[in-house]
Each structure stands twice: as C-alpha cells, then as structure tokens.
Amino acid sequence: MKKENIKLLENGKRSDGRNLDEIRNINIELGIIPIANGSAKFSFGNTVAIAAVYGARSLQPKFLQEDEKAVVRVRYNMAPFSTDTRKNPGIDRRSIELSKVLRDAIENSIFLEEYPRAVIDCYAEVISSDGSTRITSLNAISLALALAGISMKDLIVGLTAGKIEDKIVVDLNQLEDNYGSADISFGYLFATDEIVLLQMDGELKKEEFLYALSLLKEKAKVVYEKQKEALRNYLEKEKYD
Amino acid sequence: MAELYGKIVLPGEEVEKNEFSYKFNDRFISKKVSLISKNEEKTKAISLSSTYYPEVGDNVIGIVREVEAAGWLVDINSINYAFLPIAEVVREFIDIYRTDLSKTININEVIYAKVINVINYKIIQISIKNGNFKKLNGGGVISVNPAKVAxxxxxxxxxxxxxSEKTNCEIIAGKNGYIWIKSKKAENMIKAINAIKFIEKNSHFKGLTEMVIKYLEEK
Incomplete structure (x- = not known):
C-alpha cells in the first residue's frame, strides 16, 4: 500500500467532492421485508444495509430465556458481493465482534424488561459497502425496531467521524476509512442524551476527539430528522397492494 | 389520501403522559410508534404494533401443538405455549391411563379458548369449558399483528x-392476533384474508369501513 499517492483532501474538498462536515446522501426504504415485524433499508451514499427485526417472540431452547427481561440477538453480516474483492461468505471474527457491538448499543436503547422470556432478533445485512457499514446497519436496525413496535428510548442514530490529513471529517467512505489516520463510530440517543456506541481506531489528540464528538452530535441531527421523516411518510400513506 | 385516526408519534418524541411513555428529567417521552387521538374527555394512545402477552379473561384462538399426559400444549401466539388441562375440556371423569387424549383434540386442531390463569408468563392456562369456547372444526387460521385486532x-x-356478510365466511378473532376463518368456497376465504390483511395495513386511517367496502367491491 502506498499511502503517499492517495490524496484525501484537495482544495478543502474530500475525494468525493464533499465538504469536511458533509454527510453523504441518505436514502431510506421501509417495510421491504413483508414477513418481518419491522424492516428497513438504509444507505449512506454507496453503503447500503438491510435490516429485519423479528419479535418480541418466543425463545427456544427455554433455558436461554430470562425471567425478567428479553434477550437480544443481533447478526451483522456483509454479503460476499458487497465489497470490491469478494468476501468469504459466512461468519468471521469481524462480524462476530460487530454483532456484539451492535447488540450492546441496541440493548441499551430498548426497554428489555417489557418483554420477559422473549427474544428480539435483529438481522443486518450489508449489501453494498463503502465505509461506515456498522453505523449504516445500526441506523437500519433502529428503523426496523421502531416499525416492529419495540419499546425504545429513542431512535438510535449512528454516524462516523475521522481524521484525514489533520482535519476532522464526518461520514467516512471506504477510501478515507482505509487511508485516514483515525475513525470513530458513534451511536446516540437524542431523547436521553446517551451515547450507546463509541469506538475509535487510530490516534487522536484530546482536543481533536472532543471536537469530533461535538461535530458528531451536531451532524447526527441530520440523520435523526431523516429517520423521522421516513417513518412519518411511510405511516401516513395508505397501502393498497 | 385518507385522514389519519390521530396524530402519529415516534419513539423519542415528547408527549403528554400516556401508557407508551416514560419519564425522563420531568418530561414524558414516547417509547413506541403510536397514534394519539384526542376527544373532549381524554387522550388515547394506540400502539401500531405489539407482541401478545396474555392476561386473564382474554379470548384467544389457539393451535394445539402437543398432546401431553393430562392435557394439551397450545400455541397462542405468545412467548410460551399455553396449557389446556383435561378438566377444562370435558366435565365427566376421564381415566388418563386408558384414554387416548388425541381422540378428543389432536395436534394442529384449532380451539377458541379463554385465558384463566397466567403466572409470570411461564404458566398460562386456558379453558374451553364454558360459554362459546370450543374446538373449531375445519377452516384455517391466519396471524395478524395483535395491536390491530381491535x-x-x-x-x-x-x-x-x-x-362475514360480504364474503360468506365464518370469522372468529382472538385477542392474540390469530383469526379463524371458515368458508365453503376457497375464493371467499382468500377474499376475507385479503380484506383482513388490508385492515391490518391501514388500521390507522379514518373511514376504514368505507375503505374496506371499496376494497371488497374492487376485488
């Protein structure tokens, strides 16, 4: 890898022509999987994730059930065709780790005690990958959970930030993810002002990190509004099919 | 575009206190996608989607999944199977060592029952002894979102x-989201199922009856 040859910033613009604090196009489709209790497709530019939520439903075998609260299962997976070099299908170390990270974020955003002995199954499938895949999956799962009627504190809003050539930017694409010097994944609940997901790769100074965090909170509002708008449009339309 | 039955509220939005809200820093915040309708007396919140948790007194449709030594295990679309003891089915004495219970009610048969006991959502007992509760012969069961049964x-x-009238079907709806439909003609049953699914999708609009009549006439 020749890092020197890749120019991430040119005349203050990023490799895909965005400003430093500009988010890629957000596209949302809801109710795409009729058999699921809730489903959504969420995309940040070229990164597309599909999520389906089933439940709260019965958990088998019974010894896994918890008396007082629900169990959350999350499966994050990248399709073999989602990346430019084929990814081996199936579970690998990375997808197990990210499933766990997403599960922690979701567990902290929903009222588990309302669903004793049940399981809430969340599946996220990345079908096209161009950076920020875990965050795209989190946004998709958030919308699917809302449609499935699960009690939650707020819609979960996710966004990434990073450092490229000493500048803090939001919503990284694949190129910036690979060649930037740091990246942060961030999941946030606006209603309770809680951070449910925070991961960092690379190195940032304290001031840079705090600035990134404030920028993330500010820009996450855009994603939040998009999520709410999509849900509203979906629910206010009659369905004749 | 049809008018909504109330105001749509999304999770995380500030609302007046209702059954789908939680308190945070002196504010009430909605937990669910719900519909809030106001009239002179009170505000009412309806969830647009939910899971069925049984309560004593509910009328449910169940599908028998297992025949046990002293009763039946019944799927009532909830977290655990419900138990239907022999004593809640027949009045006379049955010697369980000599009788084959599957001759009374067999696996995959459908019953219309009442929930009589719920302990910790683990032990759920149902009964078909009194009232209109009985074993349902023939027909089929479809599953809908329990929040839309009303x-x-x-x-x-x-x-x-x-x-029922428009499609010539016999219909019984359980509070758990299972709906039993019986008709002599398959087309009628399909028509009824489509109408029910249509209501499920459009339940939060005003003038639903007219919409359903129009839908049934078009099909």
Whole structure:
C-alpha cells in the first residue's frame, strides 16, 4: 500500500467532492421485508444495509430465556458481493465482534424488561459497502425496531467521524476509512442524551476527539430528522397492494 | 389520501403522559410508534404494533401443538405455549391411563379458548369449558399483528360482520392476533384474508369501513 499517492483532501474538498462536515446522501426504504415485524433499508451514499427485526417472540431452547427481561440477538453480516474483492461468505471474527457491538448499543436503547422470556432478533445485512457499514446497519436496525413496535428510548442514530490529513471529517467512505489516520463510530440517543456506541481506531489528540464528538452530535441531527421523516411518510400513506 | 385516526408519534418524541411513555428529567417521552387521538374527555394512545402477552379473561384462538399426559400444549401466539388441562375440556371423569387424549383434540386442531390463569408468563392456562369456547372444526387460521385486532373486530363487531356478510365466511378473532376463518368456497376465504390483511395495513386511517367496502367491491 502506498499511502503517499492517495490524496484525501484537495482544495478543502474530500475525494468525493464533499465538504469536511458533509454527510453523504441518505436514502431510506421501509417495510421491504413483508414477513418481518419491522424492516428497513438504509444507505449512506454507496453503503447500503438491510435490516429485519423479528419479535418480541418466543425463545427456544427455554433455558436461554430470562425471567425478567428479553434477550437480544443481533447478526451483522456483509454479503460476499458487497465489497470490491469478494468476501468469504459466512461468519468471521469481524462480524462476530460487530454483532456484539451492535447488540450492546441496541440493548441499551430498548426497554428489555417489557418483554420477559422473549427474544428480539435483529438481522443486518450489508449489501453494498463503502465505509461506515456498522453505523449504516445500526441506523437500519433502529428503523426496523421502531416499525416492529419495540419499546425504545429513542431512535438510535449512528454516524462516523475521522481524521484525514489533520482535519476532522464526518461520514467516512471506504477510501478515507482505509487511508485516514483515525475513525470513530458513534451511536446516540437524542431523547436521553446517551451515547450507546463509541469506538475509535487510530490516534487522536484530546482536543481533536472532543471536537469530533461535538461535530458528531451536531451532524447526527441530520440523520435523526431523516429517520423521522421516513417513518412519518411511510405511516401516513395508505397501502393498497 | 385518507385522514389519519390521530396524530402519529415516534419513539423519542415528547408527549403528554400516556401508557407508551416514560419519564425522563420531568418530561414524558414516547417509547413506541403510536397514534394519539384526542376527544373532549381524554387522550388515547394506540400502539401500531405489539407482541401478545396474555392476561386473564382474554379470548384467544389457539393451535394445539402437543398432546401431553393430562392435557394439551397450545400455541397462542405468545412467548410460551399455553396449557389446556383435561378438566377444562370435558366435565365427566376421564381415566388418563386408558384414554387416548388425541381422540378428543389432536395436534394442529384449532380451539377458541379463554385465558384463566397466567403466572409470570411461564404458566398460562386456558379453558374451553364454558360459554362459546370450543374446538373449531375445519377452516384455517391466519396471524395478524395483535395491536390491530381491535380494528379488525370493529365497534360492536361491525367490521367482522361486514367481512362475514360480504364474503360468506365464518370469522372468529382472538385477542392474540390469530383469526379463524371458515368458508365453503376457497375464493371467499382468500377474499376475507385479503380484506383482513388490508385492515391490518391501514388500521390507522379514518373511514376504514368505507375503505374496506371499496376494497371488497374492487376485488
């Protein structure tokens, strides 16, 4: 890898022509999987994730059930065709780790005690990958959970930030993810002002990190509004099919 | 575009106190996608989607999944199977060592039952002994979102009667989201199922009855 040859910033613009604090196009489709209790497709530019939520439903075998609260299962997976070099299908170390990270974020955003002995199954499938895949999956799962009627504190809003050539930017694409010097994944609940997901790769100074965090909170509002708008449009339309 | 039955509220939005809200820093925040309708007396919140948790007194449709030594295990679309003891089915004495219970009610048969006991959502007991509760012969069961059952039944069962009349079907709706439909003709049954699914999708609009009549006439 020749890092020197890749120019991430040119005349203050990023490799895909965005400003430093500009988010890629957000596209949302809801109710795409009729058999699921809730489903959504969420995309940040070229990164597309599909999520389906089933439940709260019965958990088998019974010894896994918890008396007082629900169990959350999350499966994050990248399709073999989602990346430019084929990814081996199936579970690998990375997808197990990210499933766990997403599960922690979701567990902290929903009222588990309302669903004793049940399981809430969340599946996220990345079908096209161009950076920020875990965050795209989190946004998709958030919308699917809302449609499935699960009690939650707020819609979960996710966004990434990073450092490229000493500048803090939001919503990284694949190129910036690979060649930037740091990246942060961030999941946030606006209603309770809680951070449910925070991961960092690379190195940032304290001031840079705090600035990134404030920028993330500010820009996450855009994603939040998009999520709410999509849900509203979906629910206010009659369905004749 | 049809008018909504109330105001749509999304999770995380500030609302007046209702059954789907939680308190945070002196504010009430909605937990669910719900519909809030106001009239002179009170505000009412309806969830647009939910899971069925049984309560004593609910009328449910169940599908028998297992025949046990002293009763049946019944799927009532909830977290755990419900138990139907022999004593809640027949009045006379049955010697369980000599009788084959599957001759009374067999696996995959459908019953209309009442929930009589719920302990910790683990032990759920149902009964078909009194009232209209019985084993249902023939027909089929479809599953809908339990939050929409009230709309499918309608005020004084008006919606169910409407579908019944227009499609010549016998319909019984359980509070758990299972709906039993029986008809002599398969086309009628398909028509009824489509109408019920239509209500499920559009339950939060005003003038649903007219929409359903229009839908049934078009099909």
């Amino acid at each position: 709309r499918i039944i309608g005020k004084n069962m008006s919606m169910m009667k409407l579908i």
